Amino acid sequence: MLHFSPEEFEGRKARLIARMAEDKLDALMLFAQESMYWLTGYDTFGFCFFQCLVVKSDGEMRLLTRSADLRQARNTSTLETVVVWRDRSGADPLIELRDMLDDMDLLGAKIGVEWATHGLTAANGKALEERLGSFASLRDASYLVSTLRSVKSPAEITHVREAARLADDAYEIARPLIKSGADEGEILAAMQSEILRQGGDYPANPFVIGSGPDALLCRYKSGRTRLKEDDQLTLEWAGVKAQYHAALIRTFILGSPSDRHLELHAAAVEALEAMEKVMRPGSTFGDVFDAYAGVMESHELVRHRLSACGYSLGARYAPTWMDTPMFYAGNPAEILPNMTLFGHVIIMDSDTGTAMTLGRTYLTTSGAPEPFSKLPLDLDLLG
Amino acid sequence: MLHFSPEEFEGRKARLIARMAEDKLDALMLFAQESMYWLTGYDTFGFCFFQCLVVKSDGEMRLLTRSADLRQARNTSTLETVVVWRDRSGADPLIELRDMLDDMDLLGAKIGVEWATHGLTAANGKALEERLGSFASLRDASYLVSTLRSVKSPAEITHVREAARLADDAYEIARPLIKSGADEGEILAAMQSEILRQGGDYPANPFVIGSGPDALLCRYKSGRTRLKEDDQLTLEWAGVKAQYHAALIRTFILGSPSDRHLELHAAAVEALEAMEKVMRPGSTFGDVFDAYAGVMESHELVRHRLSACGYSLGARYAPTWMDTPMFYAGNPAEILPNMTLFGHVIIMDSDTGTAMTLGRTYLTTSGAPEPFSKLPLDLDLLG
Known part of the structure; x- marks a missing residue:
């Protein structure tokens, strides 16, 4: 169930991509559930675990999340590509995120990150810097989507x-x-x-x-x-x-x-x-x-x-x-x-x-x- | 209103301090609301903003939080010392945390940190490392209290x-x-x-x-x-x-x-x-x-x-x-x-x-x- 028309979601994505272009960002890593909901409709409390929605400047979007949220993303959002990381001893979803970014051709890219959100704990933030700090150039984009969200349609x-x-x-x-x-x-x-x-x-x-x-x-x-x-x-x-x-x-x-x-x-x-x-x-x-x-x-x-x-x-x-x-x-x-x-x-x-x-x-x-x-x-x- | 007896809270604190001694920690910075509730009764959703409960190895406890949670701590917990940081443009609660730690004689101390909690966003975690990384020696103590919490009284x-x-x-x-x-x-x-x-x-x-x-x-x-x-x-x-x-x-x-x-x-x-x-x-x-x-x-x-x-x-x-x-x-x-x-x-x-x-x-x-x-x-x- 989507709470907005496909056109509305398309319009939001276009506004976001225009803002990314202003900031010369090749991609965004979204961690705030409210950003994901606004952009795609994805509606869950699954952000209590590590997940990330990557948005590329060409409009491509991929979600990395846990198995419990795979169908949730399918049934509530416009998202087409969902990658699942599995709980197990020694699981490192950040490596899976890096592989996903690599697959999206983002090695060496300038990527905005939502650091200031309950969707990314300090522990996961540190892991992200360790795993991705040399893979890409990370910029603070904590308030990029929230600024767009603050004016309502x-x-x-x-x-x-x-x-x-x-x-x-x-x-x-x-x-x-x-x-x-x-x-x-x-x-x-x-x-x-x-x-x-x-x-x-x-x-x-x-x-x-x-x-x-x-x-x-x-x-x-x-x-x-x-x-x-x-x-x-x-x-x-x-x-x-x-x-x-x-x-x-x-x-x-x-x-x-x-x-x-x-x-x-x-x-x-x-x-x-x-x-x-x-x-x-x-x-x-x-x-x-x-x-x-x-x-x-x-x-x-x-x-x-x-x-x-x-x-x-x-x-x-x-x-x-x-x-x-x-x-x-x-x-x-x-x-x-x-x-x-x-x-x-x-x-x-x-x-x-x-x-x-x-x-x-x-x-x-x-x-x-x-x-x-x-x-x-x-x-x-x-x- | 406390949901447990003073003796129960004293017993929990004693167990925590014994664990800190095993890990040779001079203090703990708690960010998980469930840790604060378990240790003191402090009951709030105020962890949505930056706050920190510091516990010293001698049992001293001080809470740094916002004005909206000052009375909440008084009415729901065993806490006696609450320090308030104020919202304003350019507010830096991490500096206030450093001052509080300094006042507690913790310069150069070995301090455990709860990094893996929604009570500490990645943005606040980065700020913490920047402001306190050279003030004290920070250790990961994300699961110290949660391990104690997992066995119930x-x-x-x-x-x-x-x-x-x-x-x-x-x-x-x-x-x-x-x-x-x-x-x-x-x-x-x-x-x-x-x-x-x-x-x-x-x-x-x-x-x-x-x-x-x-x-x-x-x-x-x-x-x-x-x-x-x-x-x-x-x-x-x-x-x-x-x-x-x-x-x-x-x-x-x-x-x-x-x-x-x-x-x-x-x-x-x-x-x-x-x-x-x-x-x-x-x-x-x-x-x-x-x-x-x-x-x-x-x-x-x-x-x-x-x-x-x-x-x-x-x-x-x-x-x-x-x-x-x-x-x-x-x-x-x-x-x-x-x-x-x-x-x-x-x-x-x-x-x-x-x-x-x-x-x-x-x-x-x-x-x-x-x-x-x-x-x-x-x-x-x-x-």
Whole structure:
């Protein structure tokens, strides 16, 4: 099953080859699963083992992977040539990669490598340099495909819209369950189930759920608890369709919100609105961070804020849906139309034990960014 | 929330330090999240960014991570010292790691490194060698903690038993849904939901679900379909408790099984039973593979079988629950009591389009391995 037309895949390949020509690369070694998915549709978690997709400047593509992924590549991608390396004591897939490159006439060639990906561990990276360092001239091409991926096509945006609808649906399912005495596990199960039930995918990282003191966390952890009468609950979740993510983050208040909750929520809304004002062409990702940081500073929240306020979203694989570029200080990457960006404000005040989060996913345009979600930004108060 | 007693964590640290002394290591740089979880309880998907847990031979531990994981470490682990590096343009966390090591008096020390983990990308591994290669003497210690982790304590086995119960419960929930016309998404949602609802965790990789021709796949992929009147459905899933996994794999037959299904199922049972006979102390992981491969060969299934037949399971993080050691040809790792091992037979006959899988998780003992699951090995036929 392909989630895009053959023409779309052809167009992506043409854009990639044009970029390779600019960088005078004879070939690319792709290790990021999201690069392989974008270029060919190849959809797997098999990148947990060594595999490599080689793309030549003439458009030829060959995948080296394990036997468990041979049929996966055939059934999910446009790939025609798949070479299998076998597990055994002393197996050296890097030698098989070198043989494959040799067979593709790439001895002495200039080859770009995706080093900065979970699809290539440090151990495999070292082996690659040892085995191939004298075979070819290796260049860093870690962000070549991810830069192309950051601007979405109409077909991709359709998937993100559907992902966003699933995220809103998950919220609607969860909200009536969020009450004093409720089990966090029931809430999490209901949200994740709604997305899978409708044909959505697993998120590239677990949803974040935490109440009481753990509402100040922004990562998943094992171990569920029950909600108290006066409580705070932080949820970060994403709808996922065809592996495309649309994330949301909210802190819900059970019982009466404290003054600090109200104060932090007002600051969060102000910061998000300030970010929206600059989340448009002509600005950089660093500018969006500055807009956020400025509001945080004006409310004396510098100690309590995170040092990033969002990132690009797309078809990403585990261990995280966080894609590049990110909104952090000084990031010179430019905002372009048709990016799908998650803007979030996360304020964790450990002094008073108060959590506040607010965030949603936007489509950038030539003007103001368009939020995908229909949910309001109001503080979510529950009986 | 800690999932183990302080004494258990102290005992693990003592075992680790004893192993470090054998290898004459002054310190360890841990990058695998499963190592950090095992040693301290630290539970996060924050390993998607650069972080490092340094353990000194005198027992001192310091974590370097991002701001988003500062409270996560405090709320989930025994760690007392957490150093934060900040995202910004030109940030170099490796310099901050070097400063931290310097502060721990490790200049010129012999330091073991976990290179073979998704917690350290090739790009970060290169940066580590560049920044620290002349600061300290770096040794490969990729499998030091994972070897210790592969033998489970009574408290860990309790979690695996609970995980196995969740896996069986997911089966019981799913089975009545598996019928002609059913949506794969409904089945997947019901299984995953049951595990999360009961306080279980997300699996380290998505459950595998595929019917028709995609029943021959053994990885998750995006895109659900409906079951046909005569169909085959392959499911691979795991119950997960306190991040400990207990996996199962089955192929279900809707309508009448073909002769080939019956033939392959008989071979799968025979292979699994042959594996069980050698899955005990005195054998190696390679011996278990040989038992499997022998049965496959006797049934002329060499072309259709995978080149591995299982692996160790435990508390693993994304992108996969597959842990080391694995059952593949020639693996000299020894089977010891109190390992939790997933044995699977996966036969995919592309010639006839027939899928057959069978597998379950075992506790090794001083004698025969004990399956955790209560499910039978019979071919699962659904009207």
